[in-house]
Amino acid sequence: MTSLKFAKRISRRDPENADLHDLVGNYVILKHEACYSFYAHLHPETVQVKAGDNITAGQLLGKVGHTGNSTSPHLHFQLMDSASLMQAKGLPCAFTHLEIYADGTWTKVDRAIPASDARIRYV
Structure with a gap:
């Protein structure tokens, strides 16, 4: 994978006058063979990569944050x-080695495309 684009910004937290980059806060976009992955709302000063870096699986990109138009710390991830x-x-995304939370219980799943409102964690 190659880091294609990177922006390190702290939003004005003014959604009425913000552009798209202000809304997503600190973010990384990675170019893959057939798609791009997007990681947004990263914590300030924790992003570990820059444009042009070669990225390997498991490499730390940054830490979960609360930048941009965000109501609480979280990671926004999508394939596009x-x-x-x-x-x-x-684009749809399948995850491996995860747990899905439902009815008060975490259930281990080897591979899944979670529902849009699913609460998941990596194991």
């Missing part, structure tokens, strides 16, 4: 067909 946030279409 373009590096352009304004033009990209989202």
